[in-house]
Amino acid sequence: MSQTFILDGKTISFADGQTIMQAATQAGVFIPHLCYHPDFKPHGSCKLCTVKVNGRQTASCTMRAIAGMVVESDTPEINAERLALTQMLFVEGNHFCPSCEQSGNCQLQATAYHLGMMSPHFDHFFPNRAVDASHPDVLLDFNRCILCSLCVRASRDVDGKNVFALSGRGIKTHLIVNAKSGQLADTNFTLDDKAAHVCPVGVILKKRRGFAVPIGERTYDKQPISATAKAVAEER
Amino acid sequence: MTYQLETAQHPEKLRRVAIDPVSRVEGHGKVTILLDEQNKVHQVRLHIVEFRGFEKFIQGRPYWEVPVMVQRLCGICPVSHHLAASKALDVIVGAKKLTPAAEKLRRLMHYGQMLQSHALHFFHLCSPDLLFGFDSDVTKRNIVGVAAAHPEIAKRGVLLRRFGQEVIRVTAGKRVHGTGAVPGGMNKSLTIAERDELLKDIYHIVAWSRDAVRLIQKVHIQDPGLYNSFGIFRSNFMSIVGHNGDLDFYHGTLRARDDNGKLIFDGVDYQEYDRYIEEEVKSWSYMKFPYFKSLGKEHGWYKVGPLARVQNCNQISTPFAEHERKEFVDYAGGTPMHAPLAYHWTRMIEMLHAAEVIKELLHDDDLLSDNLMVEGERKMEGVGVIEAPRGTLFHHYRVDENDLITMANLIVSTTNNNQAMNEAVRHVAKRYLHGREVTEGLLNHIEVAIRAFDPCLSCATHALGKMPLAVELVDPEGQVIHSLSRS
Known part of the structure; x- marks a missing residue:
């Protein structure tokens, strides 16, 4: 770990092959992200982790750290772009935090708080998306999908089941279930699957346990999302 | 008697007074009163104007x-x-x-x-x-x-x-x-x-x-x-x-x-x-x-x-x-x-x-x-x-x-109190407004009757204190002949 780069004026050590995101997180520096998960190969699609490297924009979850590089992340300009991206995610789906059981545990909501989002700013799309309640143990609420593909990667790469996929292109991209009927009940998905536990928002939910955790004890009641990187650093 | 005040026989010939919105209650509603030329009351209704779904x-x-x-x-x-x-x-x-x-x-x-x-x-x-x-x-x-x-x-x-x-x-x-x-x-x-x-x-x-x-x-x-x-x-x-x-x-x-x-x-x-x-x-x-x-x-x-x-x-x-x-x-x-x-x-x-x-x-x-x-x-x-x-x-x-x-x-x-509130405002309208020139104080009597029930008209919104209140007297041709307002 003798190599270093500069992130917002701070010297960050890294090992060969590490991305900017991995090195920053290890050092306790938070870079906002939604589609990145340390257990999976980076996807680089949500673009929230965009940073400037030597003046050029790149996704920090996919960009490998290089000795001596100068990285900007926590700047008003980049955070304004992150905020706009987050607002677009909110209006693309139906994110009704007041009645969502993931409120307080949701990375999208926590990221919005972190970025100081006060309103969605853009016009809501209000898409008409049905829920899939066919599975006995799991509810799928597609209204909240942000297309991070974490469930796709988890089901394919860890569970070996390929239960989920992203279908369509561009603005029409949407999450589907790989079954002839399109219903989760007609797959071999179970609650033990890794894919059942990686959703950063409120799409894949264990049934009949909503709101079991009281306000004050939910993940982001205890600490803001920016503290997650510090927790990783402290664990080391 | 007051039950009959729900619907006037010939509303087209009457002047309309509206208390819109009713103030110092929870939610938004309005009262309409139909009066004839002698200010006699012919119809009183408490309307709930919000739709929630x-x-x-x-x-x-x-x-x-x-x-x-x-x-x-x-x-x-x-x-x-x-x-x-x-x-x-x-x-x-x-x-x-x-x-x-x-x-x-x-x-x-x-x-x-x-x-x-x-x-x-x-x-x-x-x-x-x-x-x-x-x-x-x-x-x-x-x-x-x-x-x-x-x-x-x-x-x-x-x-x-x-x-x-x-x-x-x-x-x-x-x-x-x-x-x-x-x-x-x-x-x-x-x-x-x-x-x-x-x-x-x-x-x-x-x-x-x-x-x-x-x-x-x-x-x-x-x-x-x-x-x-x-x-x-x-x-x-x-x-x-x-x-x-x-x-x-x-x-x-x-x-x-x-x-x-x-x-x-x-x-x-x-x-x-x-x-x-x-x-x-x-x-x-x-x-x-x-x-x-x-x-x-x-x-x-x-x-x-x-x-x-x-x-x-x-x-x-x-x-x-x-x-x-x-x-x-x-x-x-x-x-x-x-x-x-x-x-x-x-x-x-x-x-x-x-x-x-x-x-x-x-x-x-x-x-x-x-x-x-x-x-x-x-x-x-x-x-x-x-x-x-x-x-x-x-x-x-x-x-x-x-x-x-x-x-x-x-x-x-x-x-559950809908009909009861309508009855109360009809009694008050009959007792206090009938045949008299409408004033803000008299209209507040109507609101006092509604407030007694502590209605939550939308079960959602909250109107506290001095809500804007506009009352207009409109003649049968739709011309405003008298108006009162507070803001």
């Missing part, structure tokens, strides 16, 4: 989301909707009897809400009318005016409400729109620190509530000519009553009486409410008109809320409130009191009872227990009923085998 858009949602979602109907008494929905879903998850801790925590939450809502209504919304007079200086007829003239009363009003909100916060996680109740129980108990914090204040909360009863009793008794007759109409009344006929806001069976106090039905399991109550739709209001099926539309309407509850129960379980109930019953002379302004008196008796119950509960160690959840045989349908601050509240749901809501029917407290 909750019953429709929760269809297709998972049932466990419902108690948190439907409470967004209201910012004043969300706990009522939260608990009524939870009670209905208790039935669906087979939780026939909650754990003692869960039931007591829910009661604590609910009685905290009753305390804060009643305090808000009496001190913030109605005390200006009661302390200064219905047609007193409009610039002072508000809570700021009360704070200037009677600072101790205003301060107590604020602190009583604050205490009730704190009770809600420690049981539901937030003062407004928390998550405490879940189908089958609760998601949190009290910590010792939370309980002790409330115990510090509860004794003077009880004392202040006793003083509030005395205050309204004095105001009422000093002017019986006004308070016993203003907007008076006779009607049936209904509430749930608890064990042994006790006043109970959280759970019990349905009891209804006629205007003389004779039982219409009693001991009715509210799971079967739809065998006893039906709702009528009228084209001029978004609010339905419920009535007792056995008596029909014309004679089966009824009132709910404090005036109904305090006179419907056999007794109140807490000593100070029971003493006050007896005083009220004695004053009424052994027959049901129907005067709308008596709602204020009974509302304060209920606030005192809520404070006393909170005190009792805070001394019960079950509140600290973690034994909070039960479940049993899954059902497809459930009804939850609770006595909300404004009256009996029904939540009825059906759930499919995949756990999604397929049907919802809500009869909210103010809906």
